[in-house]
Amino acid sequence: MNGPFAFALGLGDDALIAAQRLAEWTTRAPEMEEDIALANIALDQLGAARLLLSYAGELEAAGRDEDALAYLRDDREFLNALLVELPNGDFAVTMAKLFFLAAYQLPLYTALASCPDERLAAIGAKARKESAYHLDHGALWVRRLGDGTEESHRRMQDAVDHVWPYTHELFAADPAAPVDPAGLRAAFDETVGPVLAEATLTRPERGWAPTGGRKGVHTEHLSYLLAEMQVLHRAHPGAQW
Amino acid sequence: MYGNDFSAPGDAPDDMPGAGLLGEVEAAEAELRAAAARERRGGPAPDEDLAAYFTEVVDAEQKIEPRDWMPEAYRRTLIRQIAQHAHSEIIGMQPEGNWISRAPSLKRKAILLAKVQDEAGHGLYLYAAAETLGISRDELVQLLLDGKQKYSSIFNYPTLTWADVGAIGWLVDGAAIVNQVPLCRCSYGPYARAMIRVCKEESFHQRQGYEILHTLAHGTPEQQAMAQDAVDRWWYPSLAMFGPPDGDSTHSTQSMAWKIKRFSNDDLRQRFVDMCVQQAEILGLRIPDDGLRWNEERRAYDYTQPDYDELMQVIKGNGPCNRERMAHRRAAHADGAWVREAAAAYAAKRADKREKVAA
Numbered sequence A: 001m002n003g004p005f006a007f008a009l010g011l012g013d014d015a016l017i018a019a020q021r022l023a024e025w026t027t028r029a030p031e032m033e034e035d036i037a038l039a040n041i042a043l044d045q046l047g048a049a050r051l052l053l054s055y056a057g058e059l060e061a062a063g064r065d066e067d068a069l070a071y072l073r074d075d076r077e078f079l080n081a082l083l084v085e086l087p088n089g090d091f092a093v094t095m096a097k098l099f100f101l102a103a104y105q106l107p108l109y110t111a112l113a114s115c116p117d118e119r120l121a122a123i124g125a126k127a128r129k130e131s132a133y134h135l136d137h138g139a140l141w142v143r144r145l146g147d148g149t150e151e152s153h154r155r156m157q158d159a160v161d162h163v164w165p166y167t168h169e170l171f172a173a174d175p176a177a178p179v180d181p182a183g184l185r186a187a188f189d190e191t192v193g194p195v196l197a198e199a200t201l202t203r204p205e206r207g208w209a210p211t212g213g214r215k216g217v218h219t220e221h222l223s224y225l226l227a228e229m230q231v232l233h234r235a236h237p238g239a240q241w
Numbered sequence B: 001m002y003g004n005d006f007s008a009p010g011d012a013p014d015d016m017p018g019a020g021l022l023g024e025v026e027a028a029e030a031e032l033r034a035a036a037a038r039e040r041r042g043g044p045a046p047d048e049d050l051a052a053y054f055t056e057v058v059d060a061e062q063k064i065e066p067r068d069w070m071p072e073a074y075r076r077t078l079i080r081q082i083a084q085h086a087h088s089e090i091i092g093m094q095p096e097g098n099w100i101s102r103a104p105s106l107k108r109k110a111i112l113l114a115k116v117q118d119e120a121g122h123g124l125y126l127y128a129a130a131e132t133l134g135i136s137r138d139e140l141v142q143l144l145l146d147g148k149q150k151y152s153s154i155f156n157y158p159t160l161t162w163a164d165v166g167a168i169g170w171l172v173d174g175a176a177i178v179n180q181v182p183l184c185r186c187s188y189g190p191y192a193r194a195m196i197r198v199c200k201e202e203s204f205h206q207r208q209g210y211e212i213l214h215t216l217a218h219g220t221p222e223q224q225a226m227a228q229d230a231v232d233r234w235w236y237p238s239l240a241m242f243g244p245p246d247g248d249s250t251h252s253t254q255s256m257a258w259k260i261k262r263f264s265n266d267d268l269r270q271r272f273v274d275m276c277v278q279q280a281e282i283l284g285l286r287i288p289d290d291g292l293r294w295n296e297e298r299r300a301y302d303y304t305q306p307d308y309d310e311l312m313q314v315i316k317g318n319g320p321c322n323r324e325r326m327a328h329r330r331a332a333h334a335d336g337a338w339v340r341e342a343a344a345a346y347a348a349k350r351a352d353k354r355e356k357v358a359a
């Protein structure tokens, strides 16, 4: 599946699944301030998801709104990158996911903000400011954990090693898209490299690079996430909420 | 005049819940500004009796501030009450947080997530208010985790369906506002100011809960049943939120004299019942009380009291979810310890580096 619908859907799914995962931290964060910060970021992602899914629904012109797209598709129809669906793990894994995702979303939304599609440009302009905050927040924690205690250093390095392979999929070439993700890789590397170095962390070698999310071939985790997210909506077909 | 404007049924100008209460919060805020503008005389004279000065300030409806002398018992009472309130905000995130992942539309998910986030913010303002009394947030959190301080019993009931999120907003946030609006005029300045901010947000929560129930009550038969079931389960626990009946309440008289508390438990409970009856009618939901009827003489509704033995059991730790709520909070605190240690170690290293650069 290609074209503007799939593009908007993929980005909307990234944001939606990221929001769902981040919201799992609510009431569980290591500090009360962090509970609030993670909820903020989840709300930003959810807001972007709603705009992108609504727009995807309009592009498709088949009468599907944001909720039809979020609640009534199965995992094989979701086009998010695998990185966002990975389980939260410990706080270090969540921060690795947040940091890498933001380091991709910031240049992506920045480029979208000046693309010819006005709707995508407006979404990009709004979301890039939010991504800049997510990136600051993620980078701060990567530094704190990487250069904190022995235990936090070990956990943060493990987290980077665990999440890193999933970053490559974010930059798979799509020359026909409003923004070709392949063109964002350099900006990502420039952001990530210095933060990892400052955090006394080693950047993994390029090796295993799992992929499939953009084609609807996911990890085993997504189906469980969707089962929980969709259960109530699907139990009451056609109901208003 | 504040205090005698309990809304009688039928004369509320606005059928949206919280409208009248929000007006009272605004009135309290104006009063607070007026009290600040009046200025107290510049503190007690050198040889003046501090207790007499304290009483004079309280009686004059001025605010006691952190730097002021205050009776030790006043300080202790406030710490206990504000801490219990802060803990309630934090533990209270759990029952509603339980439905964030399953919220039935993306809009409802966003509203609920923002609401639960507001409660964390309330917890933070309140811990900060308590800290002005000379105790740290860490100490208070430890008292909660050790089971030495309480939180509101209402959060020991489970959220079994989505309608419970609506019922909590309408009834639990509603009862919280009725309880807390008078606290916006509390004699202790930092608490009064925190409560003004909190009450404004609580009134939005109540409105959102009411909207959830309204949508369900006008939805499919299954949704209507879900809404009624939630009201059936949350009604009496919400009434119990106002505490034991006046005769059995241990802290009331002194708190009234200190203007920490302004109305008795039973007065506030009555006010809540009177407010809910009319709203339930608009919702099309039944309050589960066969004894509920208008009493022309009292100009108020007669109603059935909640089960205070059950309340005492829940306070003692034997509600349906006490153990889970505490286990959840303790686990989050313990799981986060390595993260907090890392943040402290990182900050110390940075401070070290700055010192070396400066030297």
Ligand SMILES: [Fe+2]
Binding pocket: B089, B118, B119, B122, B198, B202
């Ligand atoms: Fe609150």
Ligand SMILES: [Fe+2]
Binding pocket: B119, B173, B201, B202, B205
């Ligand atoms: Fe609330």
